[in-house]
Structure formats: C-alpha cells, structure tokens
Amino acid sequence: MTTALVTGANRGIGRHLASQLLERGAKVYAAARRPETLDLPGAVPVALDITDPDAVAAAAALATDVDLLINNAGVSTGATLLGDLGPVRTELDVNFWGTLAMVRAFAPVLAANGGGAVVNVASALSWFAFPGAGAYAVSKAANWNMSNALRLELAGQGTQVTSVHLGAADTDMMKDYDGDKTDPATVAARTLDAVAAGELEVVVDEWSAMVKASLARDPREFYAGFLPA
Ligand SMILES: NC(=O)c1ccc[n+]([C@@H]2O[C@H](COP(=O)([O-])OP(=O)(O)OC[C@H]3O[C@@H](n4cnc5c(N)ncnc54)[C@H](OP(=O)(O)O)[C@@H]3O)[C@@H](O)[C@H]2O)c1
Numbered sequence: 001m002t003t004a005l006v007t008g009a010n011r012g013i014g015r016h017l018a019s020q021l022l023e024r025g026a027k028v029y030a031a032a033r034r035p036e037t038l039d040l041p042g043a044v045p046v047a048l049d050i051t052d053p054d055a056v057a058a059a060a061a062l063a064t065d066v067d068l069l070i071n072n073a074g075v076s077t078g079a080t081l082l083g084d085l086g087p088v089r090t091e092l093d094v095n096f097w098g099t100l101a102m103v104r105a106f107a108p109v110l111a112a113n114g115g116g117a118v119v120n121v122a123s124a125l126s127w128f129a130f131p132g133a134g135a136y137a138v139s140k141a142a143n144w145n146m147s148n149a150l151r152l153e154l155a156g157q158g159t160q161v162t163s164v165h166l167g168a169a170d171t172d173m174m175k176d177y178d179g180d181k182t183d184p185a186t187v188a189a190r191t192l193d194a195v196a197a198g199e200l201e202v203v204v205d206e207w208s209a210m211v212k213a214s215l216a217r218d219p220r221e222f223y224a225g226f227l228p229a
Contacts, residue, residue, distance in 0.1 A: 003065045003113070005029040007050055007102065008073030010037040012171035013121065016188035017070055018043055024192065029063045031073075050098030060105035067116030068195070069106045071099045074121060076173050079135035088135040095139035096146065103150055107159070115158025117195055120147045124167045124208040127215055131226055151200065162200055164191050167207035 004021050008014035009030035018030045022042050030043035038045050048059045050073050075094045079087035103118055110116040126144035129137040147163035154161060168174050170181035182205050194202040203209050214222040 002026040002068050003029075003063075004068040004070060005031055005046070005059065005063050005066045005106070006070040006072055007031045007048060009040060009043070010034065012072075012173065013169060013184045013187050014070075014072035015040070016185045017072055017191065020185070020188050020192055021068075026068070027065070029059075029066065031059060050102055051093050053101065056098075056101045056105045059102075060109055063106075064109055065113060066106060066109050067113040068119070069102060069110065069116070070119045070121070071102050072119075072121045073098065074173075076133070076136045078132055080132065081134040081138070088138075091135045091139040092142070095136070096142040099143060100146060103146075107154060107157070110154075110159050111157040115160070117160040117162065118147075118150065118154070119162045119164060119191060119195055120144075121164045121191075122147065124165050124205075124211045126163075126165060127208075127211045128222065160195070160198060160200070162191075162195050162202060164194075164202040164204065165208045165212070166204035167211075 004026050006014050006018040009018040010032035018028050018040050021028045028043040029046050030038050030040045031046040031048035032038050033049045035045040035047045046059050048055050050056060075091055077087035077091055079091060099120055120143055122143045123140040125133060125137040126140040144163050147161050151161035166187055168177055168179060168181045169184045169187050171184050174181055187204050190204050191202050203212060
C-alpha cells in the first residue's frame with residue numbers, strides 16, 4: 001500500500017497521477033492551490049500553493065503517512081531570459097524553489113515511513129532550450145539536476161528519487177501548441193509504472209529520448225534549426 005501526495009492534482013497530468021494512484025489502491029492526498037477545483041472522489045483534499053512556506057509546512061504536518069511525494073505542480077509563462085524578470089522568477093519559484101521546499105518538508109516524513117520515493121516532473125526542456133521558453137528551460141534544467149543531487153542526499157534514508165521527462169502532453173499548459181501531444185493519462189501510467197519498478201528517470205516519449213541523446217553531440221547540430229544560418 002502506498003500513501004501518496006500529488007501537487008497540482010486538480011488538472012492535467014497531476015489529476016491523472018492522482019486518479020491512477022487511487023485506481024491502484026493507494027491513499028492519495030490531492031493537493032491544489034484551490035481545493036474546490038479538485039474532482040477526485042476518494043482522495044484527501046489539501047490546500048497547497050507550493051510557493052507558500054506555511055502551506056508547505058502545514059501539508060507535511062497533515063500528511064504524515066506519505067511514502068510517495070509527487071511534485072507535479074509547474075508553470076510555463078513563456079518568459080524569455082532577456083525580457084521582464086517577474087515571470088522568470090515565477091517559473092523558478094514554482095518549478096525549482098517550490099519543488100525543493102516540498103522535498104525539504106517531506107524528507108523527514110518519507111524517512112519515518114521507510115524511505116519511500118520522490119517524483120519530480122521535469123521536462124524534455126531540462127535538456128534543451130526553445131525560443132520563447134528560456135526561463136522554463138532553465139527552471140526545468142534546475143529541477144532535473146535537483147533530482148540528481150537529492151538522490152544522493154536522500155540515499156542514506158533509502159528514498160528513491162525519480163525525474164520525469166516529456167515533450168508535449170495534451171493539457172492546458174500546451175493548449176496553444178498544434179503538434180503531436182501525448183495523452184496525459186499515458187504520462188501518468190508510465191510514471192507510476194517506472195516508480196514501482198525502481199527507475200530513476202522516466203523518458204516518456206521519443207522526442208525526450210532524441211533530445212537526451214543529442215547532448216552527446218555538437219550543440220550546433222541540434223540548434224541549427226533554431227539559429228540564423
Ligand atoms: N503539458 C506538457 O506538455 C508538459 C511537458 C513537460 C513537462 N510538463 C510538466 O508537467 C507538470 C504538469 O503540467 P500540466 O501539463 O499538467 O500543466 P497544467 O494543466 O497547466 O497544470 C499545472 C498544475 O500545476 C499547478 N500549479 C501551478 N503553480 C502552482 C503552485 N504555485 N502551487 C501549487 N500548484 C501549482 C496548477 O494549479 P492551478 O490549477 O491552481 O493553476 C495545475 O494543477 C508541470 O510540472 C509541467 O511543467 C508538462
């Protein structure tokens with residue numbers, strides 16, 4: 001039996017993660033900034049903005065039986081690094097600092113429950129940058145290497161840390177994108193299967209696998225399509 005807390009459980013990938021965990025027999029704390037927007041019968045609703053230190057502490061004090069923390073909540077503002085710094089900071093506040101705050105608050109809870117696991121939903125954009133998504137790419141690169149570092153820091157208490165990478169999923173975040181999109185239910189199922197199998201990284205789709213492989217090559221090759229000739 002798993003007891004999970006999922007952030008951003010009211011919509012998108014987070015909602016699928018929470019509902020599939022319920023289907024798999026887990027107890028689920030469904031966390032959302034506005035708990036009235038949750039539609040997950042059987043879950044325990046939790047009001048949680050991950051950038052609010054008091055709310056993060058209250059969630060950790062409430063959900064003391066958690067052995068699976070899923071940091072799914074994230075934002076994508078379209079901010080560029082040379083534009084207004086406000087949304088750049090917002091992306092880092094949620095995708096990096098808020099996620100780290102959750103792990104810091106729940107690390108003792110996970111230790112007390114046998115170690116358990118942390119899942120951080122990163123992105124294929126952990127491994128590349130895309131025009132118009134500079135701040136998001138930086139925040140997801142930080143999220144990815146945060147997972148690597150936390151894996152080392154939490155190894156002593158037996159906590160598994162898994163990072164999830166995907167290109168485009170069919171959620172509100174990508175509503176203006178016309179290309180191929182993975183069903184968020186598939187993202188959730190692959191993530192939960194991988195965590196159960198003890199995997200440390202979930203490369204959800206072919207795009208993410210291609211981007212990851214490109215890191216071993218000359219960046220000129222990968223970025224040729226984005227740069228002026
Ligand atoms: N969709 C994609 O193609 C894609 C690709 C790669 C990675 N991802 C990542 O997958 C995760 C889920 O994204 P999604 O596609 O499901 O997006 P989504 O439909 O836009 O959902 C984002 C979720 O995060 C929550 N959230 C945002 N800021 C928060 C905060 N400060 N505290 C707590 N919750 C907060 C939102 O809550 P509200 O309803 O209150 O706004 C919402 O529940 C994100 O980390 C995203 O970066 C998505």
